[in-house]
Every structure is written in C-alpha cells, then in structure tokens.
Amino acid sequence: MKRFIFGVALARLVQSVLTVEPSRPRGVGPDYAKFYKSTDLFTCISNPSITIPPSQINDDYCDCPDGSDEPGTSACSYLSDLSPSYASDLSSQNASRSGALPGFYCKNKGHQPSYVPFLSVNDGVCDYDLCCDGSDEWAHVGGVKCEDRCKEIGKEWRKNDEQRKKSLGAASKKRKELIAEAGRLRKQVEDRIETLGTEIQGSVLKVKSLQSALADAERQERGKVVRSTGKGSKLGSLIQTAKDRIEELRESLIELREQRDTGKSRLAELEGILSTFKAEYNPNFNDEGVKRAVRSWEEYAARDRPAIGNDAQDRDLDEIAKLDAETGIIKWSDWEEGEESDVDVLYKIEEYLPVPVRGWVDQRLRDLRILLVENGIIAASTVSGDESKTLTDARDALKAAQDSESSLRDELNSHKDDLGKDYGTDDVFRALKGQCISKNSGEYNYELCWLERTTQKSKKGGSHTGMGNFARIDSVTVDDDLPPDGKGLGSGVRVALRYENGQHCWNGPNRSTLVVLACAEQDEVWKITEEEKCVYRMEIGTPAVCDIKGNGKEGVAKDEL
Numbered sequence: 001m002k003r004f005i006f007g008v009a010l011a012r013l014v015q016s017v018l019t020v021e022p023s024r025p026r027g028v029g030p031d032y033a034k035f036y037k038s039t040d041l042f043t044c045i046s047n048p049s050i051t052i053p054p055s056q057i058n059d060d061y062c063d064c065p066d067g068s069d070e071p072g073t074s075a076c077s078y079l080s081d082l083s084p085s086y087a088s089d090l091s092s093q094n095a096s097r098s099g100a101l102p103g104f105y106c107k108n109k110g111h112q113p114s115y116v117p118f119l120s121v122n123d124g125v126c127d128y129d130l131c132c133d134g135s136d137e138w139a140h141v142g143g144v145k146c147e148d149r150c151k152e153i154g155k156e157w158r159k160n161d162e163q164r165k166k167s168l169g170a171a172s173k174k175r176k177e178l179i180a181e182a183g184r185l186r187k188q189v190e191d192r193i194e195t196l197g198t199e200i201q202g203s204v205l206k207v208k209s210l211q212s213a214l215a216d217a218e219r220q221e222r223g224k225v226v227r228s229t230g231k232g233s234k235l236g237s238l239i240q241t242a243k244d245r246i247e248e249l250r251e252s253l254i255e256l257r258e259q260r261d262t263g264k265s266r267l268a269e270l271e272g273i274l275s276t277f278k279a280e281y282n283p284n285f286n287d288e289g290v291k292r293a294v295r296s297w298e299e300y301a302a303r304d305r306p307a308i309g310n311d312a313q314d315r316d317l318d319e320i321a322k323l324d325a326e327t328g329i330i331k332w333s334d335w336e337e338g339e340e341s342d343v344d345v346l347y348k349i350e351e352y353l354p355v356p357v358r359g360w361v362d363q364r365l366r367d368l369r370i371l372l373v374e375n376g377i378i379a380a381s382t383v384s385g386d387e388s389k390t391l392t393d394a395r396d397a398l399k400a401a402q403d404s405e406s407s408l409r410d411e412l413n414s415h416k417d418d419l420g421k422d423y424g425t426d427d428v429f430r431a432l433k434g435q436c437i438s439k440n441s442g443e444y445n446y447e448l449c450w451l452e453r454t455t456q457k458s459k460k461g462g463s464h465t466g467m468g469n470f471a472r473i474d475s476v477t478v479d480d481d482l483p484p485d486g487k488g489l490g491s492g493v494r495v496a497l498r499y500e501n502g503q504h505c506w507n508g509p510n511r512s513t514l515v516v517l518a519c520a521e522q523d524e525v526w527k528i529t530e531e532e533k534c535v536y537r538m539e540i541g542t543p544a545v546c547d548i549k550g551n552g553k554e555g556v557a558k559d560e561l
Contacts, residue, residue, distance in 0.1 A: 024036055025057050025058055025071055026058055026071065026072030026135075026138065027058070027071035027072030027073075027101075027104040027105050027121070028071045028072070028101075028105055029101075029102075029105035029113070029115065032045070032071070032101060032105075035068065036057070036071075038054070039054060040054075041053065041054070042054050042056070042057055042069060044063075044064035044065065044066055044068050044100075045064070045066055045068040045100040045101075046064075046065070046066035046098075046100045047064060047065050047066055050063075050064060050065070052064070052069060056069055057069050057070075057071075058070060058071065058072040058073055060073045060075045061075055062075045062076040062079070064076075064100075065079075066079070066098065066099060066100035067079045067099050067101065067118075068100040068101060070118075071101055071104065071105070072104060072121070072138075073118075073121060073122070074118045074119060074120075074121040074122060074123070076099065076118065077117070077118035077119045077121075079098060079099050099118070101118075102115045103115030103116050103117050103118060104116050104117075104118055104120070104121045104131075104136055106130065106131035106132070106133055106135050106136060107133060107135065108131065108132050108133050108150050108154075109133060109148075109150055110150040110151045110154040111132050111133075111150040111151075111153055111154030111157060112154070112157070114130050114131065115130070116130040116131045116136050120136055121136050121137075122136070122137055122138070122139040122141045123137075123141070124137070124141045124142045124144045125137075125144070126144065126146035128146070128149055128153065131146075132148070132149050132150040132153045132154070133148045133149075133150050134146025134147055134148055134149070160484060164486055167486065167520075167521045168519070168546065170521050171519055171520060171521045171543040171546045172543070172546050172547050174521065174522070174543035174546075175428065175543045175544060175545075175546045175547060178428050178431040178432065178543065178544055179426045179427070179428055179431070181430075181431035182423065182426065182427040182428055182429075182430040182431040183427070185430050185431060186419070186427055189415050189418055189419060190419070192411075192415055193412060193415050193416065193419075196408055196411060196412040196415070199408055200405065200408050200409060200412065203401065203404055203405040203408055204405065206401050206405075207398065207401045207402055207405055210394070210397050210398040210401050211398060213394050213397075213398075214391075214394040214395055214397075214398050217388075217390055217391045217394040217395075218391065220390075221387065221388060221391050274297045275297075275301075277293075277294070277297075278294050278297055278298070281294060422472065422473050423451075423473075424473050424495065424544070428544045429451055429473070429544060431544075432450040432451070432523075432542075432544060433450050433451045433452070434449065434450065434451075434452060435449070435450050435523075436448065436449040436450070437523045437525055437540075438525065439525035439528065440459070441528050443459055443460070444456050444457060444458055444459065445457045445458075445459060446467075446525065446528050446538070447464075448515060448525065448538060448540065450497075451470045451497070452469070452470055453466060453467075453468065453469050453470065453499065453502075454466075454467040454468050454499045454502070454513040454515070454536070454538070455467055465502075465503050465511070466503040466511065467499065467502045467503070467511045467512070467513045467536055468498075468499025468500050468501065468502035468511055468512045468513040468536075469499060469500065469501055469502065470498075470499055471498045471499060471500040471501070472497075472498050473495065473496070473497060473498075474495075474496045474497070474498050475493050475494065475495055475496055476493070476494055476496045476514070476516055477492070477493050477494075478490070478491060478492065478493075478516065479491045486520075487520065487524070487526050487541060488518065488526065489516055489518045489539055490518065494516050494517060494518060494545070495516075495517045495545045496514060496515060496517065497514075497515040497517070498512070498513075498514060498515075499513040499514075499515065500512045502534075505533060505534035508533045508534045509533075509534055509535070510534070511534045511535075511536070512534070512535055512536070513535075513536040513537070513538060514535075514536070514537045514538070515537075515538045515540055516537065516538070516539050516540070517540050517541075517542055517544070517545045518539070518540070518541055518542075518545065519541070519542075519543065519545055519546035519547075520541025520542055520543065520546075521541075521543060522541070522542075522543065523540070523541070523542045523543075524540065524541045524542075525538060525539075525540055526539040526540065526541055527539040
C-alpha cells in the first residue's frame with residue numbers, strides 16, 4: 001500500500017515537472033510571455049514574416065526590426081520609425097522598426113513590477129526607483145552590482161500608499177461636502193429667482209397703478225381754474241422775503257447783544273486790574289513807563305463815561321429778540337394764506353349752494369373744464385410757481401416704483417446668468433468662488449481667488465499686480481512625475497482654470513495665468529512658474545477635482561494622490 005501511494009505521488013511530481021512552462025527570457029513581462037513559448041523558432045512580434053532561432057534571443061544583437069528579440073539587453077534601445085533597414089528585413093519593406101516592448105521587465109518581488117527603458121539596462125547605474133531588485137544590471141558592468149532592495153522599498157511604498165489612500169478618502173469626503181454646499185448655494189439662487197419673479201409681478205402692478213394715479217393728478221391739475229398764489233405770487237414772495245429779513249435782523253441783534261455783554265465783562269475786568277495796580281504800585285520806583293501808565297489811568301477814571309446799556313434797554317431788546325409767534329405782533333400765517341381774486345370767488349359759486357348740491361356741482365364744473373381743456377376749446381391753467389404737492393408726490397412715487405422694478409429685474413438677470421455659468425462638474429466650484437489661497441515664492445506673494453482673479457505682490461511693498469481675471473474652466477494633458485508626498489500633477493488629463501486679461505506687462509502682453517488642478521486633501525498652491533514673459537502657470541491641489549472621471553474635458557484618476 002505504501003509503495004502504491006509513493007508511486008502515485010512520484011507520477012504526479014513527474015507530470016507537474018513535464019507540464020511546467022519554460023521560463024521566460026530575461027526582461028520579458030507576463031503580458032508578452034506568449035510570444036516566447038516556442039522552442040523551435042521565434043517570430044518577431046511586430047513583423048511576423050521574420051523568424052529567428054531562439055538562441056538569438058538576448059544575444060545582444062538586434063535581429064528583429066522591432067527589437068523584440070532583445071527584451072533583456074540594450075541592443076535595440078535605439079530603435080525608432082526613422083531607424084535604417086537591416087538585411088534581415090529587406091524582404092519586408094513595411095517592417096516596423098519601432099520598439100514592440102515597453103522596456104525591460106523587473107519583477108520587483110516584494111514591491112510592484114515595472115518596466116525600465118532599454119537604455120538603462122546594464123548602464124552601470126542602479127535604477128531603484130523603477131527596478132528595485134537590481135535585475136536591470138545583471139551584467140555587472142564596471143563591477144556594479146545592484147542589491148535587491150524591494151523589501152525595504154516595498155514596505156515604505158505600502159506605508160506611503162496607505163497614507164495616500166487615507167488622504168484620498170478625506171479629500172473625497174471634502175469634495176462631497178463641497179458638492180453639498182454648491183447645491184445649497186444653487187438652491188438659494190433658484191429660490192431667489194422665484195421670489196424675484198413674484199416681486200416683479202407685484203412691482204409691475206404697482207407701477208401701473210401709480211401711472212394711473214399720476215395721470216389723474218395731472219388731469220386734475222390741468223382742470224384747476226386758478227392755482228393758489230402761495231409762495232409763487234408776488235405778494236407771497238414779498239412776504240417771505242420780509243419774514244426772512246426780519247429773522248436775520250433778530251438773530252444779528254441777539255449776536256451783537258452777546259458781544260456787547262462780553263465786552264462789558266472784559267472792560268470791567270481790565271478796570272479792576274488797573275485800579276489794583278494804581279493802589280499797590282510804589283511811587284518811589286523810578287520807572288517812567290509805570291508812572292505814565294498810572295497817570296493815564298487817573299485821567300481815564302476822572303472822565304465822565306456814558307453807561308453801556310441799562311435795564312430798560314435790555315428789556316426792550318429782550319422783547320425785540322422774541323419770535324413773532326410769541327409776541328403776536330405780526331401773524332405771518334394771515335399773510336401767507338394768499339389773496340383770493342374775483343375769479344376765485346366766481347368759480348367758487350358752489351359755496352353758495354346747499355351742502356347736498358355743492359359737491360355734485362363742483363365735480364361737474366371740474367369735469368366740464370377738463371373736457372374743454374382736453375378738446376382744445378379753452379386753454380389749460382397757466383402754471384405759476386411750483387406744481388402742487390399732490391402732483392409732485394405722485395410723480396416721486398411713480399419714479400421710486402419704477403426704480404425698484406428696474407433693480408429687481410437687474411438682480412433677476414444676474415441670478416439667471418449665474419445659473420448658466422460653468423462651475424465645473426457637479427457645480428463644485430460654486431462652493432469655492434471668492435475664496436482665496438496664497439503662497440510665498442521668491443520675492444513675491446502669489447494669491448489665487450477661485451473663479452475671480454490671480455494676483456502678485458512684492459514682499460518689498462507696493463500695490464498688487466493683476467495676473468489675470470477668471471475666463472473659463474478648461475482641461476490640459478500633463479505628464480509629470482508624481483513626487484512621494486503626492487503634491488504634484490502626475491500624468492493624464494487635468495482640470496484647468498484660465499485667468500486672462502490681467503495687468504498689462506511692460507513691453508509685453510497682458511498677464512495671464514493657467515491654473516492646473518490636481519486632487520489633494522486641502523486647497524494648496526504647490527508650484528508657480530513663469531513659462532514665458534508675463535504668462536504664468538500655477539499648480540494647485542484641491543479636493544474639488546477628486547473622483548472626477550475622464551470625460552474628454554475633465555479627467556482625474558481616482559488614485560491620483
């Protein structure tokens with residue numbers, strides 16, 4: 001029984017050994033292994049009409065026009081569409097002379113497999129960033145031996161990859177928050193548009209009503225027989241002038257009286273000082289100036305001086321300084337009511353009628369006059385002075401309503417235009433509009449305000465320099481190496497913002513900025529360059545472009561971080 005079991009195991013082992021596929025030639029990746037299975041002949045990958053013995057694979061000589069026979073050497077690293085033909089492919093004028101393989105395949109066990117350019121194979125340099133197992137330097141050119149560092153590099157890469165995934169998750173979460181905020185802001189605009197529509201409808205009705213009221217006021221104004229003289233009449237103007245003049249004189253009198261009282265007070269103070277000086281000075285002090293001053297004071301004190309004001313005069317001045325309304329001497333209201341002409345009395349005939357009939361007759365007379373004026377039978381009342389307050393108020397009310405309607409329509413159009421603007425995928429940039437980020441770089445401080453402007457300011461002071469005003473959302477294709485910290489553009493299609501028509505550059509164009517965006521956990525300016533005179537490029541990280549799938553216009557890989 002034991003012999004039988006041993007025999008079966010041995011048979012299976014032999015069968016497995018016999019069925020194992022032959023090992024791939026050096027430098028061949030799994031995707032291309034199928035082209036190297038045959039042990040009789042090798043067929044050039046891009047030129048099936050050309051075959052060679054398997055022994056010529058990796059013999060450091062380029063036999064296939066596409067270089068597929070040298071996957072593990074640098075013999076065919078020079079190949080391109082411009083390479084000359086070889087004797088082996090003269091029979092095929094259409095033979096491809098561009099490389100069929102992506103490069104030398106490194107297994108990188110413990111890390112991620114990758115390809116290195118054929119030029120890097122056996123060049124005496126350890127390319128650990130692409131080939132961490134050192135297999136690209138298998139020939140040990142110049143004594144160089146590259147040790148296998150895939151375990152350490154793979155461990156560090158997995159650690160960084162875990163951090164990148166966490167950062168990507170946080171960035172995706174923030175983008176969802178931005179989308180939610182953008183939706184809320186858009187809903188506010190839509191609600192405001194609806195509200196404005198209702199307000200404009202009400203405003204239109206109000207304007208129509210006020211237009212009708214103004215037309216009625218103007219009609220009634222034309223129907224007046226004689227307008228009140230009021231301030232516009234000659235007598236009214238004279239009365240107003242006299243009233244204003246008297247008020248000026250009254251105020252001047254009060255001011256002069258205050259100045260007189262101040263002068264009296266200062267004079268009394270000076271006299272007191274001189275009296276004290278005369279009483280206390282030393283007559284034996286031989287100073288001619290002092291003696292002369294004392295004699296002058298004695299002469300001044302001996303003269304008779306008229307009294308400055310008295311109680312009776314002050315009472316009279318108090319009475320004069322009172323307002324006319326307090327004294328009752330002049331009642332301006334009696335004069336300001338205006339005069340009534342014979343025509344006024346004639347056209348107020350309804351005042352002699354009984355009260356029940358008076359209103360009816362008054363309205364009929366006014367309607368008749370308006371009818372005659374409108375048909376050109378009699379002339380409209382001549383305007384003397386300002387128009388009536390009723391008409392002025394009606395006109396002012398209409399203008400205010402029209403201005404309000406115009407303002408509402410402008411706001412409505414502005415909001416409608418805003419809804420039609422491109423705010424990117426999911427309207428996400430609506431949530432960022434107006435927010436600004438900045439970075440110090442060299443001698444300048446650069447600032448980006450989302451969907452508004454880019455600016456530059458010298459650290460030495462001075463005003464801002466406009467580097468461009470937001471024009472549109474665009475996309476660009478980039479091919480950059482992604483740094484270990486993930487703060488870079490990588491390769492592929494990226495969302496871009498174009499800022500144009502900035503401040504004019506001396507002896508050059510108007511400044512402009514291309515802002516290229518990549519996925520990041522937070523808004524951050526990574527890099528600023530001046531690609532040509534006054535043409536700038538900013539590389540920005542933002543969660544706003546995370547998880548955007550390529551659609552021909554915007555494309556950001558999910559694993560971009």
